[in-house]
Amino acid sequence: MKMERILPFAKSLLKKAVKSGDMVVDATLGNGHDTVFLAELVGEDGQVFGFDVQQEAIDATKERLIGHNLIDRVTFFHEGHEQISAKIPKDVQGKITGAIFNLGYLPGGDKNIVTRAETTISAIEQLLAIMASEGTIVLVIYHGHEQGAVERDQLMKYCQGLDQKTAHVLQYQFINQQNNPPFIIAIEKK
Numbered sequence: 520m521k522m523e524r525i526l527p528f529a530k531s532l533l534k535k536a537v538k539s540g541d542m543v544v545d546a547t548l549g550n551g552h553d554t555v556f557l558a559e560l561v562g563e564d565g566q567v568f569g570f571d572v573q574q575e576a577i578d579a580t581k582e583r584l585i586g587h588n589l590i591d592r593v594t595f596f597h598e599g600h601e602q603i604s605a606k607i608p609k610d611v612q613g614k615i616t617g618a619i620f621n622l623g624y625l626p627g628g629d630k631n632i633v634t635r636a637e638t639t640i641s642a643i644e645q646l647l648a649i650m651a652s653e654g655t656i657v658l659v660i661y662h663g664h665e666q667g668a669v670e671r672d673q674l675m676k677y678c679q680g681l682d683q684k685t686a687h688v689l690q691y692q693f694i695n696q697q698n699n700p701p702f703i704i705a706i707e708k709k
């Protein structure tokens with residue numbers, strides 16, 4: 520058996536939660552790799568709502584989607600994901616089945632612009648309020664940089680405190696690797 524690595528496992532979790540025609544959220548567009556994956560997953564009748572605070576990330580994601588002929592499946596918000604409930608249309612709320620947060624900084628971009636626990640947690644809370652039952656949020660936590668370790672600690676505390684009556688929370692991590700490789704926290708709304 521080959522144990523699934525971190526990024527493939529993140530995708531497997533989303534594949535289980537999301538089907539063709541669904542509405543999903545890419546909370547950190549970055550260079551658009553996850554956006555392409557989600558856009559393929561939801562098919563031509565679904566929609567991805569994508570957030571990023573950097574125009575550079577929006578542009579890179581648009582370019583990647585155009586290259587895959589998937590641009591029509593994505594709605595872009597040049598906003599922090601803490602604006603999720605304000606920005607996602609009301610008629611979609613309650614129907615979101617999947618979301619991914621690939622945390623940290625934009626690869627190849629400004630390493631000082633990073634995700635932060637306070638806004639990440641606010642976005643998770645908002646998502647939990649507007650997701651469908653059994654909707655799944657996948658967090659890929661990069662904790663090798665200074666702010667990443669701070670974000671990890673606060674996120675772990677928050678996630679461990681989530682009421683088991685409202686969500687299942689999973690951690691998936693290789694525990695013998697050096698240099699703080701990323702790990703996954705997944706939250707399935709009950």
Ligand code: SAM
Pocket residue numbers: 546547548549550551552553554570571572573576598599600601621622623624625626632633634635638
């Ligand atoms: N998912 C991306 C991919 O597949 O290429 C990688 C994402 S990258 C690790 C993290 C991104 O989060 C950066 O582009 C950064 O600008 C963005 N970011 C930072 N704070 C944010 C916030 N509050 N809301 C949304 N995006 C944010």
